[in-house]
Amino acid sequence: ESYSSEDYYGFLDDTEGFWDENNFSNPDLLDIGIGRLPVRTVLEAETLVNKLIHYDDPATFGNWRNRIALIADDGDGTEHLRDAEFLADFMTLNYPGYNLRKIYLDMFPQQAGAGGQLSVATNTNIDQAIEQGALLLNYTGHGSETTLAQEKIITIPQINSWQNKDKLTFVVTATCEFGRYDDPSRNSGAEQALLKPDGGAIGLLSTTRPVYAGGNRILNKNFFELAFKPNNGQMPRLGKILKLTKNSSLAQVNNRNFTLLGDPSMRLAYSDPSLTVHVDAIKGNSSTPTGDTLKALSKITVTGSIKEAGQTVVTTFNGQVQITVYEKQSQVTTFGDENSNGMSNVRQVAVRENIVYEGNASVKNGLFTASFVVPKDIAYQLGAGKISLYATNRIIDVQGWQENVIIGGAALNNQPDNKPPTVRLFMNDESFVSGGLTQSEAVLLAYIEDENGINTTGISIGHELTAVLDDSKNALYLNNYYTADLDSYQSGKVRYLLKDLAPGKHTIRVKAWDTYNNSTENKLDFVVAYSEKLALAHLFNYPNPLTDRTTFQFDHNRPGEDLDVQIKIFTVSGSLVKTLTNTSIASKSHFADLSWNGQNENNQPLTPGLYIYVVTVRSKQDGSEINKTEKLVLLR
Structure with missing residues (x-):
């Protein structure tokens, strides 16, 4: 057997370093x-240094820092x-400000593959957890x-597909050799x-x-x-953390096989521990007072503040707070795969999703107020929900929570609402x-509006916020x-x-429900370029014919990139009469930034x-x- 461990360099006492294995x-x-x-190359070193610097950039702030993902293998x-x-129980009891996402393999269906069982749903949920962001992802099981x-719920091709530059996670794998x-x-x-x-x-x-x-188990x-x-x-x-963890986890030799791949001087993206976001009051605003109970179709107003440990409001704090109101916990029954010795592996798992x-909401002088309408689709039995809070002023960020928020029942005598929401769809940016x-x-960007807000609970079957690509029978659930x-x-x-969109024409349909269960659907057509190379489509100028001025427009497949655009205008005999140039910084999907007044390089009007x-x-x-070529007509 062999070992590869940095621990030896941390044993600084003269009598240490023998590493007795028994x-x-x-x-x-x-x-x-x-x-x-x-790292093996200068480029890899630059990559890691840039990631470490970017991790602390305020541009990465967000409530993903309140999330922890727990992944578990099945069987055994x-x-x-x-x-x-x-x-999960430890975090819920001691650090309830963190929101837990449980991705246990046995909670999801499996399919037979060429090399054994697979679970596409588990892979998908892990990818979503990574890309939506998690401060920490913990895995227990085989590897x-x-x-x-x-x-194979995480593979190298899967890792290569992750797009979470602004939400980098720290990973703990209590498994072999990963x-x-x-x-x-x-x-690896x-x-x-x-x-x-x-x-x-x-x-x-x-x-x-x-x-x-x-x-x-001990080390984890x-x-x-x-x-x-x-x-x-x-x-x-x-x-x-590593030093104290290892020194308190000395039960057996596999302690030394755990290693920290990362910068030991860095801190995780914790919120400021000296401040908290408080919920000061929860009030109903319907014809039937709800007190602090969140009833279906009641309008709720939450007021709160940023406070120091001594409960003093931080009046210098100005920024934003993100408020997430969670329903009561629900129970998920696992599939019980890999039962052995006649013993069932079926378990009930409590989740809050x-x-x-x-x-x-805006935070001004340390105070904030937010209102919303509770969707009709809640679970009506009374029970404890949770409010999760994350505030930032772009310098520091602060965590908060309110447990035992009672959710259930229905408000009475509400005004009827039969008007569905409106949905506008784009790809990449709103110029699309x-x-x-x-x-x-x-x-995919969906801009949704409704007088009473949008239903995102996902409790009633068929009332989810969904997207369907082409004629797929598998909807994409967008609630979260x-x-x-x-x-x-x-x-x-x-x-x-x-x-992994296939080249060619596509249609995506998005369906949304408001809090009163009125629904609407809208669709968007788009074309995936047949190559990742730069591509243009829908080149035109408007108006055409032009009299005083026209604007050149086109679509392209490189949104977010800096593009140099040049337009040369020729007579039908091939003489160049005008050259227009523009640099589009972080270009949008639809370009419309160059106009022409019908004059030549000497600012003389051209012949119609x-x-x-x-x-x-x-x-x-x-x-x-x-390059692409088009025609225009000049009139005077």
Whole structure:
């Protein structure tokens, strides 16, 4: 057997370093925490340094920092599920400001594949958890150098597809060899996640060799106990967490096989521990007073504040707060796969996933107010919901929560509402015109408005916020991707990343329901370019014919890139009469930034007639270039 561990460098006492593998009565203890950045080239080093710098950029602030994803393998008498549930119970009891997303393999259906069982739904949920953002992702179960679980619920191709540059997660894998960095023939899964330049992980606590469930359980538990506990008013650095975790997890030799792939001097993206976001009051505003009970179709107003530990309002805090109101917990029954010895693996798992309302409110002088209408589609039995809060002034961010918010019942004597919401659809940005061009990855934007707000609870079958691509029978559920606009519950947006779109024409349909269960549907046509190279479509000028001025317009498949645009205008005999240029910074999908007044280079009016123009577009990102030609008519 061999080991690859940095622990040796942390044993600084003269008597330490022998590493006895059998006698743990007087174990060596780490004096410092050590991390490794597993780079082989200057480019990889630059990638990691840039990720570490970007991780602390205020541009990455968001309520994803309030989320933790817990992933568990199936089988083994539900051992791995029970380990994940232990961590979930610990966080719920001690750190309720964090919202837990449970992705247990046995909660999702499996399919037979060429190499064994697979679970597409589990893969999809993990991808969504990564791309929506999670401060920390924890896995318990079986694994290898390149995959997690026999069902391959995380693979290297999957890691390569993650788009979470502004929401980098820290990953803990209590499994075998996923962080084996000393194999020169290939990158491990952990290395791939860390080295991915536009997403993946900011760091990992992973393993370099086989480990065993008993030792994993102890180390995983101790990590969670240490990672979220402030010390002298500050949150701990990764190196200190690693040192204390290892020193308190000395039950067996597999301790040394855990390693920190990341910067030991960094802190996770914790909120400021000296401040909290408070809910000061919850009031109903319907004809039947609701007190602080959130009843279906009641209008609720939440007031709150940013406070110091001594409950003093921080009057210098000005920014925004994101408010997420969660429904009561529900129970998910697992499938019970891999039952053994006549014992059932079926378990009940408590989850809190249904969102009553999510939106943003302005914070002024430390105070905020937000209103919303509770959807008709709540579970009507009374029970405890939760309000999760995240505030930022673009310098610091603050966490808060309110538990035991009573949700249930129905408000009486509400005014009827039979008007459905309105939905406007775009790809990538709001300049997109139906039928325009995209790449194989595109962001669906849905702008939705309604007088009484949008239903995102997802409780009633058929009342979900959904998107359907082409004639697919599998809808995309967008409930958890909708956020109300700043200081308004009556409008909001969905941003959803579409991946691996096939070249050619497509149609996507989005259906939305308001809080009164009125629905509407809208569709958007788009074309995926047959190549990732720069492509143009729908080139025209308007008005055409022109008398005084015309604007040149086209669609392209490189939104967000800086583009150089040149338009040369010729007579029908081929004489160049005018050249127009423009640099479109972070260009939108639909370009309409160049106009012409019908004059030549000397600002002299041209003779009426037919002219030819050639549009040349060049990407500053990769030098890709394309030309297209059209005609225009000049009248006087």
